[in-house]
Amino acid sequence: MLVLWEIYPWRNVEVKKSVLVVLVVALTLIFPLNVFASVQIQRPVYVEGKRIAFDISPIVEKGTTLVQIRPLYEALGLTLSFDPKTREVKGGNDKYEVVLTLGSDLAKVNGKEHKLELAPRTIKGHTMVPLRFVAESVGNSVYVNTDTKRIFIGVFMTYLKDKYFDMSWGLSKEEVSKINKNDHNELLYENNKFLFYDTEFSLASKKNMVPANKIYSFEGNKLSGAIVKFNSSDDFDEQYSTYTQVIYDLNNLYRTSSIYPYDKYWIEGDSIERAYREVYKDDRMKMYEMAVRSGDLVFICPFDFADTELALFLQNKGTFSKPEYEVSIMYEQNKEFFNQISN
Structure with a gap:
C-alpha cells in the first residue's frame, strides 16, 4: 500500500464498483x-x-x-x-x-x-x-x-499528462522537484518520501486561479502516487462547482470507472440517505450540503487508465459548526499494470 494514503483519511473507504452485465x-x-x-x-x-x-x-x-x-x-x-x-x-x-x-x-x-x-x-x-x-x-x-474488461494499447511507462498531474511514474524525487520549479509552484515541505507544493490551477468555471496543494509520494525514490488538494472553503456550492468541473476535465482523458459519474458514499448506508431525502424532499443541493457537512456523505468519482488509478473526492474536513469543504484528487500507480507489461 502506498505511504501516500497514510496521510489521507479516506483511503480506507471502500468504493463500490458498479457491475455491468454483458450479454455474451x-x-x-x-x-x-x-x-x-x-x-x-x-x-x-x-x-x-x-x-x-x-x-x-x-x-x-x-x-x-x-x-x-x-x-x-x-x-x-x-x-x-x-x-x-x-x-x-x-x-x-x-x-x-x-x-x-x-x-x-x-x-x-x-x-x-x-x-x-x-x-x-x-x-x-x-x-x-x-x-x-x-x-x-x-x-x-x-x-x-x-475488472472492466477494457484493453489499453500504448507506449506506457513514458508520460501521463492531465491538467492536474503532469508526470511520469518512476521519476526520482530530484526529477520531480526540477519539473516543479516554476512560478506556479512553491515548495512548502519535503522529506525522503514526500514533496509538498503550494500551487494554483485555472478552471473553466472560475474567473480566477484556484489555489491548491500538490503532494508527491515516493517509494524507493520513485514517484508512485500524488494528491492534488484544492483549498478548502465553507462555501459548499463553490466547492461542488469545482468538483463537477474537475470531473469534466478528468473524464476527457480517463473515463469514469463507474456508471454513475457522481458516485456518493453514504457513511451509514441507504437508511441515512432515505432519512435525508424525507427531510429535504426535492431540495437536492441542500440535502447534499447538509449530509456532507454532517459527515454522513462523501462524494467520490473513481477513474481509471492503464497505468493509473485515481479518484476525485468532495468531503468536509472540518466540523459541522465550522465546515471545510475540500475537493481532492488522488493518483496511484497501477502496480498490476506495470507487473503485467514488464513480464
Missing part, C-alpha cells in the same frame, strides 16, 4: 478441417486513451482476441494494403512492417518470421487480426483491465 453471444464458425469456438464480446479497446470504434465486436478464441483490422491499424498510425492473390495483409510505418496472411498462423515483422496463436481471417466480411501480436509488433504494450 456464442458463435460457432465452421471451416474445412477445423472447428473454431469463438465468443463475440463487448470489450472496449483504447489506443493512447482513445477508444477505437469497430464495426464488429472483438472475438475471443482460445485466449486470443481478434479485432477488425482497419480501425486498429488506423488508430496505431499504420498503413494498410491487401494482396488478393497471396492473401497477404501488409501494414507498417517508418519503423515496422507487419505481414499477415489470411488463414495462416505465420507472420513476419521486419522480415523475421513469427508463429501466431491464431491465424487472421475474415468474419462477416471483416478481416480480423490478433490484437496483441499486432500492437506489440509495432512497439506498443497491451494491458487488459480484468
Whole structure:
C-alpha cells in the first residue's frame, strides 16, 4: 500500500464498483478441417486513451482476441494494403512492417518470421487480426483491465499528462522537484518520501486561479502516487462547482470507472440517505450540503487508465459548526499494470 494514503483519511473507504452485465453471444464458425469456438464480446479497446470504434465486436478464441483490422491499424498510425492473390495483409510505418496472411498462423515483422496463436481471417466480411501480436509488433504494450474488461494499447511507462498531474511514474524525487520549479509552484515541505507544493490551477468555471496543494509520494525514490488538494472553503456550492468541473476535465482523458459519474458514499448506508431525502424532499443541493457537512456523505468519482488509478473526492474536513469543504484528487500507480507489461 502506498505511504501516500497514510496521510489521507479516506483511503480506507471502500468504493463500490458498479457491475455491468454483458450479454455474451456464442458463435460457432465452421471451416474445412477445423472447428473454431469463438465468443463475440463487448470489450472496449483504447489506443493512447482513445477508444477505437469497430464495426464488429472483438472475438475471443482460445485466449486470443481478434479485432477488425482497419480501425486498429488506423488508430496505431499504420498503413494498410491487401494482396488478393497471396492473401497477404501488409501494414507498417517508418519503423515496422507487419505481414499477415489470411488463414495462416505465420507472420513476419521486419522480415523475421513469427508463429501466431491464431491465424487472421475474415468474419462477416471483416478481416480480423490478433490484437496483441499486432500492437506489440509495432512497439506498443497491451494491458487488459480484468475488472472492466477494457484493453489499453500504448507506449506506457513514458508520460501521463492531465491538467492536474503532469508526470511520469518512476521519476526520482530530484526529477520531480526540477519539473516543479516554476512560478506556479512553491515548495512548502519535503522529506525522503514526500514533496509538498503550494500551487494554483485555472478552471473553466472560475474567473480566477484556484489555489491548491500538490503532494508527491515516493517509494524507493520513485514517484508512485500524488494528491492534488484544492483549498478548502465553507462555501459548499463553490466547492461542488469545482468538483463537477474537475470531473469534466478528468473524464476527457480517463473515463469514469463507474456508471454513475457522481458516485456518493453514504457513511451509514441507504437508511441515512432515505432519512435525508424525507427531510429535504426535492431540495437536492441542500440535502447534499447538509449530509456532507454532517459527515454522513462523501462524494467520490473513481477513474481509471492503464497505468493509473485515481479518484476525485468532495468531503468536509472540518466540523459541522465550522465546515471545510475540500475537493481532492488522488493518483496511484497501477502496480498490476506495470507487473503485467514488464513480464
